[in-house]
Amino acid sequence: MSRPQVPHRPFFHFGNPFQMISLKGSQMTPNLSALLNTFEETLAGRLRKLNPKDNNDVLSLSWMKLAMESLCGTRNDIKTLIAEIDLPVSAWDEKWIDVYLDISVKLLDICIVFSSEIARLNQGHLFLQFVLHNLNSTSSKQFIRARSSVDDWKNHIASKNPRFENCSTIWDKLVESLDLPKVKNSAKGKLLMRAMYGVKVLTVSVCSVFATAFSGSASKLLDLNVAETYMWAQAFNDLQSNVNGEIRNVLSSGRVTVLKELEAVDGIVKHLYPMIQDDVALAEEEAFKNSTSDLERKAQNLSQGLDLLTKEVDGFFQILLTGCKALLSKLRSGGAVSDQMMMGNVEGQVVR
Template sequence: MSQPQEPHRPFFPFGNPFRMLSPKGSQLSPRLLSLLNTFEEALAARLRKLNPKDKGDVLSLTWMKLAMESLCETHTVIKTLITELELPVTEWDEKWIDVYLDITVKLLDICIAFSSELSRLNQGHLFLQCALHKLESNTSEKLVRACSSLDSWRQHIGSKNPRLENCKSILESLVDSLTLPKVKNSAKGKVLMRAMYGVKVQTVFVCSVFAAAFSVNSKNLIDLDVPNTILWAQAYSDLQTTVNGEIREVFSHGQTTVNGEIRELFSRGKFTFLKELDEVETVVNNLYPMIQDGMGPTEVEAFSSSFSDLGRKAEKLSQVLDFLAQEVDSFFKIVLSGRDALLCNLRVSDTVADPFRGNNGEQVIG
């Protein structure tokens, strides 16, 4: 197993969110402590749920869908926490707001990159459908066209998506921009910042795994050193060790495991490690020589079996790509709606703060 990259330093978005636990920090009321503990315990449960029982499931679109669902839930819960804290936008430090808006722009950009890759992968389904249609006929002309469609699918899946090239810089900027101003001496503010720390850790983790899986580049993985003083630290550490470790091991050896069989992917010119995609490619590899070389009486049954298998696996791939694309779109909408709500509240706050000024800034006399 390859050695993991040097972990990033712990990032504290607005000073040290754990300072509240020290004697010098603001003391939390039982209500605030309960809100924080409830949030962190729920986050720990979500992180534990993401830890796959089978390491081979890490590089699968199905696991990625679960990861994005979990991330959407975390971002939704933080909105609820903000409401329960009763901390209006007017009490937010301007630097908090600037950082939040900057982070949301980066998250929207990375969502667009992921969506474009999922759309690109799903476009390959058209080539598979065309091949399956041609394979229904035994005429030599149709079989040649089927080979051409399968070739086109391979080339399409193996091509690179330029939108993914910026993911690494976006992820690094998300980490580097988080060590920023200290939170004011506010118990509510410190609860919010500590909860936001958890949200950001899970966000960077999930997005880095997606970037690595789509680009087949373990350099997009980010290891975060989370202080063990928080309730979800162990759950996160276990998850990060399992997922990032497995991805690095697979990428370093150029291998993947499907149905217990280890195959050298790079030697076959493959550039994907996604489980459902590789299952389709395996069937394509079985079918291709039968189509090219022709089938004798003993190969007809094997051809029929592979043909049916390709149809099932191609449909499964298309469906899971659609499901994952929906989850990425949901995350995009959650981030966008939160950003819009903040901007709307800021505009309302400005209006309420100075209700007697006209558009030119002069006082309005009633």
């Protein structure tokens, strides 16, 4: 896997501000140790599976779908772990509740932004359909209409999604949320915070790649430092190095689009566009037909990839929302935290 020519300074260049959650002196039982090891080994496996085997996998919709599946899996893993360590919500420290809800709310916001960008790209597919319809028409005005649709598609793809600009504060706070609260005299609490840290590192890292892919800018791409004391640290570092390195190579090449399926469509459009400036010459008819067929196939691949990714993002959104509602329901029944405070956190912050 290729690396950037100039070493990129880590996002937290002053060192890792995230203190490793020590379990020493917390009377960690063999059962709790086994649960923690299983959780971290599972997370390491997910990270290794996500590590692309080929440069072409990076920034592809199929890889992004796999990444979102990993996020869904880790959220389910943490839910299972909470049940297995037998730590009822009534025993949670308010700081732990804040951590769980705060990260969930911010991720709900981010999911909405991602969904809006996927929908915008899918709108661009309509212009491609117009192009193909006109190129397959027998009308003498087919090229004029096709050129107009190509121009509409190019302008649409080149436009920016204002939601990315509007969620910068949410994004910054999402990164800040990696700094976990201190836990005293609770082996189960420290285990929970350690596990949450792993989930959040994967989540923030994947979201940074998604934001980079959709915006075409490396400003949101993060380099996180993870202590080697975590069983999944090496798998994460390998993944981050490979993916971030390839992304920076792609962006440094000056490409207008960075999503692989979108780039494939753009390449065919650029090849086809000069042919439809005027009537296609007889000598070019075969090349014209081949390019049109190629555009139809690649446009379909893009559309199908976006549809599959939409389902995964929606699924992740529902997991987050269901988790928040379940926690709030338990808090109401147990009276551990006021409904007004919790409902203000969750229902008042999600971007609409």
